[in-house]
Amino acid sequence: MEKDCTFCKILSGEIPTAYLFENDIAVVFKDIKPIAPVHLLIVPKKHIRSVNDLTADDGKIVSAMITIARDMAKKLSIAASGYKLFFNVERGGGQVIFHLHLHLIGGWK
Numbered sequence: 001m002e003k004d005c006t007f008c009k010i011l012s013g014e015i016p017t018a019y020l021f022e023n024d025i026a027v028v029f030k031d032i033k034p035i036a037p038v039h040l041l042i043v044p045k046k047h048i049r050s051v052n053d054l055t056a057d058d059g060k061i062v063s064a065m066i067t068i069a070r071d072m073a074k075k076l077s078i079a080a081s082g083y084k085l086f087f088n089v090e091r092g093g094g095q096v097i098f099h100l101h102l103h104l105i106g107g108w109k
């Protein structure tokens, strides 16, 4: 846990947040600034700064995040119509919170 990390504060309960899903690896909650009708964040419980900081051991975390995103898309009935999964990497790539997270967006008509 990082003291000044917003997502670590969410994970510790310091910032109360409604989870749409939780398991031992990650949690899912809504982006507070959605850019699509459905905009979820898949956030690992382990503090990893960005994609640039991933180690070989983190591979199973990333694959679990993608599987969770896929399952959330199914659950929200946007799997068939289609969705996007993406990581913003570093400031130039649009990363605002430096705790790894996967964006799931979709739900367009």
Ligand SMILES: [Zn+2]
Binding pocket: 001, 002, 005, 006, 007, 008, 009, 046, 047, 048, 098, 099
């Ligand atoms: Zn963190």
